Amino acid sequence: MSRSSRRRKHAVSQLNLMVVGFSSLGKTSFIRMLFDTLGRLKEDIEPPASLSKRAETAQDAEAARTKELYSFTLDIEEEGEKISLTLVDCPGFVRDNELRLDVQVTEETKVKRNPKAQDSQIHACLYFIDNTNNGLTDKDIRILKRLTARVNVIPIVAKADLLTTTQLANLKKAINRDIKQYQIPVFDFPVDEEDGSESEVVEAFADIQTQIPFSIIAPEDAELTDPSTSEKILGRQYAWGVIDCLNPKHCDFVVLRNVLLSSHRKLFKDITLELFYEQYHDHQGTEEEIDGRFTGNLN
Ligand SMILES: Nc1nc2c(ncn2[C@@H]2O[C@H](COP(=O)(O)OP(=O)(O)O)[C@@H](O)[C@H]2O)c(=O)[nH]1
Ligand SMILES: [Mg+2]
Incomplete structure (x- = not known):
């Protein structure tokens, strides 16, 4: 085995x-689904308690709200x-209150708890858009x-089951129109036009x-079976x-x-x-400052 392949084998990325996003758009449910579908956890890992609280009724909703x-x-x-x-799960912005927004947006783009962590910055942020x-x-x-000035941002429309195919297509179009019109630099999936379209990857x-x-x-918390395959x-x-x-015909989760x-x-x-590292260092506070911001009530 060459030295580089040995290094690759042992390196953990x-x-x-x-x-x-705003509250109750489905952020925690998405995190739970990602967690449930990875299924390759260390045996001794327990899912965080807040992740197991589901809200199937309006009364449950308050209990299940992500509070910190x-x-x-x-x-x-x-x-x-x-x-x-x-995976970092945030309390949703309360609809009419952007008071804490600056703190949330600027500081939560850093995972800075373990000083030994080699790479503590958020690599991608999923922004949940209200489909109503x-x-x-x-x-x-x-x-x-x-x-988008601080982190790779990927726009998401959750609860897509509440829209018809046409409604979802129209909403996607409207969101893309707004992203373009307001020049919001969300993550752009690269298309290398010079290569032509012969490459499958392109x-x-x-x-x-x-x-x-x-x-x-x-998913909802129920035992369901596929009617055609059982x-x-x-x-x-x-x-x-x-x-x-x-x-993939029902939603883009697997692609995402x-x-x-x-x-x-x-x-x-x-x-x-390359793009966000310098800003990270420019804005970096002391360990205590950052930990303090993390423990603050963000709602
Ligand atoms: N119909 C539908 N409801 C969903 C979906 N995802 C989440 N919900 C429900 O929406 C509510 C809020 O979800 P939650 O994940 O807590 O939202 P968060 O505040 O953004 O974390 C809960 O009652 C969920 O059961 C979905 O894909 N479809
Ligand atoms: Mg939540």
Whole structure:
């Protein structure tokens, strides 16, 4: 075995992902689904308590609301490479209160708890957009402008089961129109035009760009089976049928997970290092300051 391949075999790559957005758009449910589908946890890992609280009724909703920022780390393996995946879940912005927004947006883009962590910055931030609006709101635009200056941002439309195919397509169009019009530099999936379209990789990436914002449907807490195969699925049941959250025809979760953990992982990290690293150091406070901000009530 050559020295470099041995190093690659043992090296653990770090990946830090964060979810951000207004409350009850489905951020924690997404984190839970990611966690549930990775299924390659260290045996002794217990999921954080806040992750196991589900809200199927309105009364549950308050109990299940994410009240403070938390993060946890999973050891996973993608294509033979070991990844230490840290997921950061934030309390949602309260709809009419942007008071704490600056603190939240500027400081939560850093995972800075372990001083020995080699790579403590967020590599990709998923921004959840309310699917009941027709595109981005003024608040979304303000928040996105600040976020995109500091971190790779990927727009998400969650609870896509609540929209028809046409409604979802129109919403995606409206969001992309607003992103363009307000010049919000969300993460751009690279398409290398000079290579022509003969390369499969280029084609696959071009396809990904057309899917933005990614649609997500999180499963409900029920034992469901696929009616045609009788296999267990993560899904949602309706009077007219069952949604399979891992079916790419139903939502973009599998594509997104692949983008995050596999196809674009290195690119997210490279961009974070090249574009955002300096700002990180310019704004970096002392360890105590940052820890203080982390423990503060962000709602
Ligand atoms: N219909 C539907 N409801 C969802 C979905 N994801 C989450 N929910 C529900 O929306 C509510 C808020 O979800 P939560 O993940 O706590 O939102 P957060 O505040 O953004 O973390 C909960 O009652 C969830 O059960 C989804 O994909 N479809
Ligand atoms: Mg939450």
